[in-house]
Amino acid sequence: MGPLGTRKRCEANQHQRLEEEPNPAGSFLQCFELVLPWLTPQELSHVSLTSKSLYHISKSITLRRSSDASRSFENLPIPFHNTVDNHPYAYFIYTPSQILPSFSLQFQRQAWGLGFTARPNNAICRLPVERLVLVDDSGKSVSGCDCKRCGDQVGCPCIGFDGLDVASECGPSCECGLECGNRSTQRGVSLRLKIVRDRRKGWGLYADQFIEEGRFVCEYAGEVLTTKEATNRQQKYDGLASSSSDHFTSALLVLREHLPSGKACLRINIDATRVGNVARFINHSCDGGNLSTKLVRSSGALLPRLCFFSSREIQENEELTFSYGEIRLRSNGLQCFCGSSCCFGTLPSEQT
Ligand SMILES: C[S@@+](CC[C@H](N)C(=O)[O-])C[C@H]1O[C@@H](n2cnc3c(N)ncnc32)[C@H](O)[C@@H]1O
Numbered sequence: 001m002g003p004l005g006t007r008k009r010c011e012a013n014q015h016q017r018l019e020e021e022p023n024p025a026g027s028f029l030q031c032f033e034l035v036l037p038w039l040t041p042q043e044l045s046h047v048s049l050t051s052k053s054l055y056h057i058s059k060s061i062t063l064r065r066s067s068d069a070s071r072s073f074e075n076l077p078i079p080f081h082n083t084v085d086n087h088p089y090a091y092f093i094y095t096p097s098q099i100l101p102s103f104s105l106q107f108q109r110q111a112w113g114l115g116f117t118a119r120p121n122n123a124i125c126r127l128p129v130e131r132l133v134l135v136d137d138s139g140k141s142v143s144g145c146d147c148k149r150c151g152d153q154v155g156c157p158c159i160g161f162d163g164l165d166v167a168s169e170c171g172p173s174c175e176c177g178l179e180c181g182n183r184s185t186q187r188g189v190s191l192r193l194k195i196v197r198d199r200r201k202g203w204g205l206y207a208d209q210f211i212e213e214g215r216f217v218c219e220y221a222g223e224v225l226t227t228k229e230a231t232n233r234q235q236k237y238d239g240l241a242s243s244s245s246d247h248f249t250s251a252l253l254v255l256r257e258h259l260p261s262g263k264a265c266l267r268i269n270i271d272a273t274r275v276g277n278v279a280r281f282i283n284h285s286c287d288g289g290n291l292s293t294k295l296v297r298s299s300g301a302l303l304p305r306l307c308f309f310s311s312r313e314i315q316e317n318e319e320l321t322f323s324y325g326e327i328r329l330r331s332n333g334l335q336c337f338c339g340s341s342c343c344f345g346t347l348p349s350e351q352t
Pocket residue numbers: 090200201202203204249250251252280281282283284285334335336337338347
């Protein structure tokens with residue numbers, strides 16, 4: 001065999017060796033690709049300073065995070081857009097539905113920005129408050145329907161009175177599945193939305209498509225708190241807002257469902273500050289904005305859910321807003337920048 005033949009054989013052997021020998025540096029970096037998505041923005045930024053490779057991995061994680069606030073929990077990605085300062089995204093734990101703090105406190109971290117996109121198989125979306133169901137003496141769920149096509153069926157017991165601010169749907173104790181026509185608020189976000197940064201209001205939720213009047217937009221998901229816990233957390237948030245140099249915003253919403261007599265009968269506290277969904281970005285507008293809220297009760301579920309619907313036609317690139325309330329208890333309330341002609345000048349503030 002001539003010299004050419006020998007060289008070819010050597011090259012072939014070398015190629016084989018390269019394939020067989022593990023590449024420790026490559027495996028090491030692959031591990032970082034899996035570990036870094038679990039870090040908070042501060043931790044990620046510290047790690048990114050330690051080497052060029054980690055800088056590049058952190059950068060791609062940041063890009064992926066800013067391309068979808070919902071971490072694939074929703075049907076469509078919900079990107080962040082910021083042309084006013086250097087915040088690429090807002091950091092929080094995502095839940096597509098209401099959860100109890102006893103569950104959410106087990107989730108100190110949530111992977112966000114992994115290199116591959118898979119539907120999240122995260123236990124957090126399996127522990128919704130909907131698990132809190134009404135049962136009979138034998139422990140069996142009650143008050144569901146056994147229709148096959150509830151939307152079409154006359155007499156489905158779950159299709160109750162839908163008023164201006166209340167609605168009823170099939171729920172956890174019904175025979176029908178998620179595709180049922182009477183579960184329109186239970187399938188997550190199905191409109192194109194985006195989160196846009198404003199110099200004065202912080203992040204805000206925007207329409208990224210035309211929305212017809214009356215469409216379901218999203219629910220207000222977060223931790224459902226006792227009133228005592230809500231009061232404690234609000235005090236903590238007020239302290240953080242006044243002391244932190246980096247504009248801290250909370251998203252604790254108090255809902256009161258009133259009896260016809262006008263007396264409050266049910267109070268629900270939903271905190272989306274640490275654990276929440278896209279609704280935590282909806283800003284206030286003094287003119288009522290373009291979203292209306294409904295308390296949606298699902299058959300068999302103990303607690304209603306707060307859902308947002310478009311109250312009129314909404315154009316692409318319009319900000320989605322609603323009124324946080326009418327009461328302004330604080331004389332030194334936060335300045336309002338809603339820009340409406342009837343702006344009060346300050347944001348609503350209630351006693352939590
Ligand atoms: C539920 S969060 C809404 C999202 C928030 N902008 C953010 O960046 O996360 C409520 C906070 O947003 C800000 N905000 C909401 N509506 C506003 C408005 N009309 N004018 C000024 N700030 C507003 C206030 O800081 C308020 O405490």
